[in-house]
Amino acid sequence: MRIRSPLLLGILIVSFxxxxxxxxxxxxxxxxxxxxxxxxxxxxxxxxxxxxxxLDPQAITGVPExxxxxxxxxxxxxxxxxxLHPVPGLAEKWEISPDGxxxxxxxxxxxxxxxxxxxxAADCVQSYRRxxxxxxxxxxxxxxxxYVVGAKEFYDGKLKDFSQVGFKALDxxxxxxxxxxxxxxxxxxxxxxxxxxxxxxxxxxxxGPLDQKRTPWTKPGRLVASGPFQLKEWLxxxxxxxxxxxxxxxxxxxxxDEIHFYPTEDISTEERMFRTGQLHKTNELPNxxxxxxxxxxxxxxxxxxxxxxxxxxxNVSRPPLTDKRVRKALALxxxxxxxxxNVTRGGQRPAYAVSYPDTAGYVPRAKLxxxxxxxxxxxxxxxxxxxxxxxxxxxxxxxxxxxxxxxEAIQQMWKRNxxxxxxxxxxxxxxxxxxxxxxxxxxxxxxxxxxxxxPHVFLEIWVTDNGNNDTNWSNAGYDRLFLQTLAAKDDQxxxxxxxKMDAILVDECPIIPxxxxxxxxxxxxxxxxxxxxxxxxxxxxxxxxxK
Amino acid sequence: MFRxxxxxFFQSLLALFVVISATFFMVRFVxxxxxxxxxxxxxxxxxxxxxxxxxxxxxxxxxxDYLGSLMRGDLGPSFKYPNRTVNEIIGDKLPVSAxxxxxxxxxxxxxxxxxGTLAAIKRNTWADYLASGFGMIGISVPTFVVGxxxxxxFAIHLGWFNASGWYTSADRVLxxxxxxxxxxxxxxxxxxxxxxxxxxxxxxxxxxxxxxxEARVVLRHALRGGLLPVxxxxxxxxxxxxxxxxVIETIFQIPGIGREFVTSAFNxxxxxxxxxxxLYAVLIMALNLVVDIVQAxxxxxxxLEA
Numbered sequence: 086m087r088i089r090s091p092l093l094l095g096i097l098i099v100s101f102x103x104x105x106x107x108x109x110x111x112x113x114x115x116x117x118x119x120x121x122x123x124x125x126x127x128x129x130x131x132x133x134x135x136x137x138x139x140l141d142p143q144a145i146t147g148v149p150e151x152x153x154x155x156x157x158x159x160x161x162x163x164x165x166x167x168x169l170h171p172v173p174g175l176a177e178k179w180e181i182s183p184d185g186x187x188x189x190x191x192x193x194x195x196x197x198x199x200x201x202x203x204x205x206a207a208d209c210v211q212s213y214r215r216x217x218x219x220x221x222x223x224x225x226x227x228x229x230x231x232y233v234v235g236a237k238e239f240y241d242g243k244l245k246d247f248s249q250v251g252f253k254a255l256d257x258x259x260x261x262x263x264x265x266x267x268x269x270x271x272x273x274x275x276x277x278x279x280x281x282x283x284x285x286x287x288x289x290x291x292x293g294p295l296d297q298k299r300t301p302w303t304k305p306g307r308l309v310a311s312g313p314f315q316l317k318e319w320l321x322x323x324x325x326x327x328x329x330x331x332x333x334x335x336x337x338x339x340x341x342d343e344i345h346f347y348p349t350e351d352i353s354t355e356e357r358m359f360r361t362g363q364l365h366k367t368n369e370l371p372n373x374x375x376x377x378x379x380x381x382x383x384x385x386x387x388x389x390x391x392x393x394x395x396x397x398x399x400n401v402s403r404p405p406l407t408d409k410r411v412r413k414a415l416a417l418x419x420x421x422x423x424x425x426x427n428v429t430r431g432g433q434r435p436a437y438a439v440s441y442p443d444t445a446g447y448v449p450r451a452k453l454x455x456x457x458x459x460x461x462x463x464x465x466x467x468x469x470x471x472x473x474x475x476x477x478x479x480x481x482x483x484x485x486x487x488x489x490x491x492x493e494a495i496q497q498m499w500k501r502n503x504x505x506x507x508x509x510x511x512x513x514x515x516x517x518x519x520x521x522x523x524x525x526x527x528x529x530x531x532x533x534x535x536x537x538x539x540p541h542v543f544l545e546i547w548v549t550d551n552g553n554n555d556t557n558w559s560n561a562g563y564d565r566l567f568l569q570t571l572a573a574k575d576d577q578x579x580x581x582x583x584x585k586m587d588a589i590l591v592d593e594c595p596i597i598p599x600x601x602x603x604x605x606x607x608x609x610x611x612x613x614x615x616x617x618x619x620x621x622x623x624x625x626x627x628x629x630x631x632k
Numbered sequence: 633m634f635r636x637x638x639x640x641f642f643q644s645l646l647a648l649f650v651v652i653s654a655t656f657f658m659v660r661f662v663x664x665x666x667x668x669x670x671x672x673x674x675x676x677x678x679x680x681x682x683x684x685x686x687x688x689x690x691x692x693x694x695x696x697d698y699l700g701s702l703m704r705g706d707l708g709p710s711f712k713y714p715n716r717t718v719n720e721i722i723g724d725k726l727p728v729s730a731x732x733x734x735x736x737x738x739x740x741x742x743x744x745x746x747x748g749t750l751a752a753i754k755r756n757t758w759a760d761y762l763a764s765g766f767g768m769i770g771i772s773v774p775t776f777v778v779g780x781x782x783x784x785x786f787a788i789h790l791g792w793f794n795a796s797g798w799y800t801s802a803d804r805v806l807x808x809x810x811x812x813x814x815x816x817x818x819x820x821x822x823x824x825x826x827x828x829x830x831x832x833x834x835x836x837x838x839x840x841x842x843x844x845x846e847a848r849v850v851l852r853h854a855l856r857g858g859l860l861p862v863x864x865x866x867x868x869x870x871x872x873x874x875x876x877x878x879v880i881e882t883i884f885q886i887p888g889i890g891r892e893f894v895t896s897a898f899n900x901x902x903x904x905x906x907x908x909x910x911l912y913a914v915l916i917m918a919l920n921l922v923v924d925i926v927q928a929x930x931x932x933x934x935x936l937e938a
Contacts, residue, residue, distance in 0.1 A: 136713075138712055138713050138714060139713060139714050139715045140715075141714070141715065144714045144715075146669060146671075219680045220680065220683070220684060221680075221684070222677060222680035222681040222683070222684040223677075224667070224669075224673050224677060224681070226677055227673075227674050227677065240676065241676060298684065298714035298715070299709050299714055299715055299716075299717070300715070301715050302715075303715055304715075320887065321716075321721075321724060321725075321887055322725070322885075322886075322887035322891070323797070323798060323799070323885070323887045347885070348885075349885065350882060350885075350891075351882045351883065351885075353780065353883075354795070354796050354882065354883055354884070354885055357780070357783050357784075357787065357788060357795040357796065358794075358795045358796055358797075358885075360788050360795070361787050361788055361791070361794060361795040363794055363795060363796070363797070513898070514664075514898065515662075515663065515664025515665075515668050515898070515900055516662070516663045516664055518664055518668045518669065518670060519663035519664040519668055520663070522668070522672055532670070552672040552673070552674050552675070553671060553672050555672075
C-alpha cells in the first residue's frame with residue numbers, strides 16, 4: 086500500500102509511536118522499582134490535597150494543613166509512628182495528678198525554636214491565651230476551652246484576667262494545666278491535634294497584632310518552627326518546601342533532608358505526577374485506578390484502615406423516621422458486604438456499629454444483627470408490611486460520583502428488600518452542609534473522621550446538644566452515660582460505658598452506619614519508616630528513602 | 633473618538649457598579665457561608681468569627697463598607713486564606729495566568745490564522761479539509777480530554793515533560809499548547825469564513841487584475857477584511873484567556889487565577905469571588921473597547937459613535 090496523504094501518514098506515525106510507548110510507559114513504573122532519593126539526597130515529594138489556608142496552627146482547620154503542621158510544629162506531646170499513642174514531644178515528660186485534673190509538663194531544657202531561642206513555659210501560656218482570645222476566633226478553640234478551667238469563661242469574654250485560666254508557667258520549663266474535669270483522652274488530643282501546639286508568640290507579635298488572623302508571620306523567612314522541619318519555600322498552589330530544623334531537639338534522628346508538599350487538588354493529575362516520578366506518594370487515588378493498580382503495580386497500591394465512619398443520618402423528627410423500628414429496618418436491609426465489594430471497591434470494612442471496630446483497644450460489642458428477616462418484621466410492626474403505605478423519602482448527598490453510586494445501590498437494596506421507595510437528591514458541598522446543620526433533610530449522607538485515636542470521638546457527637554449531632558435525636562440515658570465517661574477512673578471503666586452507648590445507638594439507629602473508611606493512595610516502595618496508622622498521621626522524622 | 637471613549641468609560645463604570653452590587657448580594661444569598669464546615673464550629677466560635685470578619689454587621693452596612701474599601705483599591709481579606717488579601721492573591725496569580733494566556737494566544741493566532749487563510753485560499757483541497765478538520769476537532773474535543781491525552785503521550789510515555797507543574801520553561805509547553813489549540817480551532821474557522829467572503833469581493837478581483845502577486849493579494853488586501861470576525865471574537869476571548877482556565881490550571885497544577893474563579897465560589901470566599909468577578913468584568917469591558925477601536929481601523933465602514 087502506498088500512503089499518499091501526508092495526513093494519514095502522520096496519523097499512522099503518531100498512533101504507532103504512542104502504541105509502542107504505551108507498553109514502555111506502563112513498564113517504567115514497575116521496572117524502576119519506584120522513586121527513591123534525589124541524587125542521594127533525602128527529599129520526599131508528597132501530594133498533599135489542597136493549598137493550605139495558612140501555616141498558623143491556630144488559624145487553620147483542614148487535613149492538608151495538619152500534614153504541614155506535623156512537619157513544622159511539635160506539640161507538648163508527639164505521636165508514636167506506629168500506633169500514634171502520645172510520646173514525649175516538646176515536653177520530655179509529664180505527670181497527671183491522681184484526680185486526673187492537674188497536668189504538669191516538663192519542657193526540654195534544650196528545647197529551641199528554629200531561630201535558636203528557647204521554648205519556654207511562658208511561650209506555651211501565651212499560645213493558649215492567643216487561641217482562646219475571642220477576637221482571634223480560632224475554629225478549634227473548643228478543643229482547649231472544653232477542658233481547661235476558666236478557659237470557656239475567658240473565651241466568652243466573661244473572664245478578662247487570663248491568670249485565672251488553668252495555665253501556669255511554674256518556671257521556665259514547667260507548665261501546669263488545670264482541667265475542669267478529668268479527661269482521660271486529653272493527652273491524645275495534645276499529642277495529635279495542632280490546637281494544642283505552642284506557637285512562637287514573640288515572633289508573631291513582631292509582624293502584627295496577636296488577635297488578628299491576617300498577621301503575616303507565616304511567610305518563608307519569618308515563620309519560626311518547633312518541629313523537625315522549618316519552612317524554606319512557599320509557592321502558593323505549587324508547593325511548600327520544608328527543610329531540616331537544626332535546632333530541633335531530636336534533629337540527629339531526622340532522616341529526611343527536605344519534604345516537598347504539593348497541593349494536588351485534582352487526583353487524576355496527582356496520579357499522573359506519581360507515574361512520571363514527580364511524587365513518592367499521592368494523597369489519594371482515583372477509584373477508577375484501583376483495579377489497574379491492583380493488577381499491574383500492586384506494590385505501589387496502599388489501602389489502609391482510616392479511623393472514620395461513612396453513614397446515613399436520619400432526621401428523627403420527620404416521619405416515618407420518627408419510629409426507631411423504621412430506622413432500624415432500613416439499617417438492617419443494607420447488604421454492606423456486597424456494597425464494599427461491588428460499589429466502593431477500596432477494601433473498606435462494612436460497619437455494623439457506629440464505633441470503629443478497634444479504637445485504642447475498644448471493640449464495640451453491639452452490632453446490627455437479625456438481617457433481612459428482622460428488618461421486614463420491624464417494618465411490618467411499624468405499620469408498613471412489605472413497604473405498603475411507606476411514604477417516599479428523600480436521601481440527600483453532596484454531589485459526587487462515589488456518593489451517588491453508593492446511594493443508588495442502597496436505594497435498590499431498600500426497594501428490593503423492603504419495598505421502600507426513596508428518592509435521591511444531590512447538593513453542592515456547602516449547600517448540603519447548610520441543609521445538614523439546619524436539619525433540612527430526611528436522610529442524609531454523612532461521614533466522621535477522628536482527630537485522635539479514642540472511641541470518644543465517635544460517641545460524643547450524638548449527645549443532645551452537640552453541634553454535629555444534626556439528627557434531632559436526643560436520648561437522656563445516652564447523655565447521662567456520656568457524662569459518666571468523663572468521670573471514669575480508668576480506660577477499662579470508660580470503655581464499658583462506651584459499650585452501653587454503642588448499644589443504644591444500634592438499638593435506636595439515629596444514624597445508619599455503612600462502612601469504615603480506608604485510605605487509598607499510591608506510594609513508592611522505596612519510602613521506609615512509614616507505617617499505616619489509623620489517623621493517616623505519619624511522624625516525618627522516622628521516614629527515609631532508599632536509593 | 634475621544635467622545636466615544638469617554639462615553640464608553642462611563643457606561644462601563646455604571647455596568648461595573650451593577651455587576652459588583654449584583655454579585656455582592658447574590659453570593660450572600662447562596663446557602664452556606666465561608667465558615668460552614670463538616671465539623672460544625674460552636675455557636676460561640678461562629679459569633680466570634682463573624683465579628684472578626686465584620687459579617688455580624690447588617691448587610692447594607694457591609695455593602696457600603698465594601699464599596700468604600702473598593703474606592704481605595706482594597707479588595708479585602710480572603711476568608712479562606714487568612715494570611716492573604718484578595719489583592720495579593722490576584723497580584724500573585726494573574727501574572728501566571730496572563731503568561732500562559734499570552735503564550736497560548738500566540739499559538740492560537742499564528743496557528744489559527746495560518747490554517748484559516750490556507751483553508752480559504754486552497755478551498756476544497758486536502759489542505760482545506762485538514763485545516764477544517766483540525767478546526768472541528770479542536771472545537772469539539774474539550775481541553776479536559778486533550779490535556780490528559782497530551783500528558784499521557786508527552787509526559788508519561790515519551791518522558792519529555794513533567795506531568796504538571798510551573799517551575800521551568802519546559803513546564804509551559806504542554807499547557808500553552810493545549811490551551812492554544814483550543815483557541816486556534818475557532819480562530820481558524822472564523823478566519824476561513826472571513827477570508828472566503830473577502831476573496832470574492834470586487835476589490836480583490838481588481839487587485840488581481842492589476843497584477844498583484846497572490847501573496848500580496850492575500851496578505852495585504854484580503855487579510856485585513858478577512859480578520860474582522862476574528863477581531864470581534866478576540867475581545868471576550870482574550871479576557872478569558874488572560875484570566876486563566878480552570879481546567880488547564882487544574883490539570884497542569886498551574887498557580888493561576890483561573891482556578892480561583894471556581895474554587896472561591898465553592899469556598900464561599902465572598903471577597904475573593906467579588907475580586908475575581910471585578911477583574912474579569914474590567915478586562916472584558918476594556919477589551920471590548922479595544923476591539924471596537926481596532927475594528928474601526930480595520931474596516932472603514934465602521935464608525936465610532938457615542
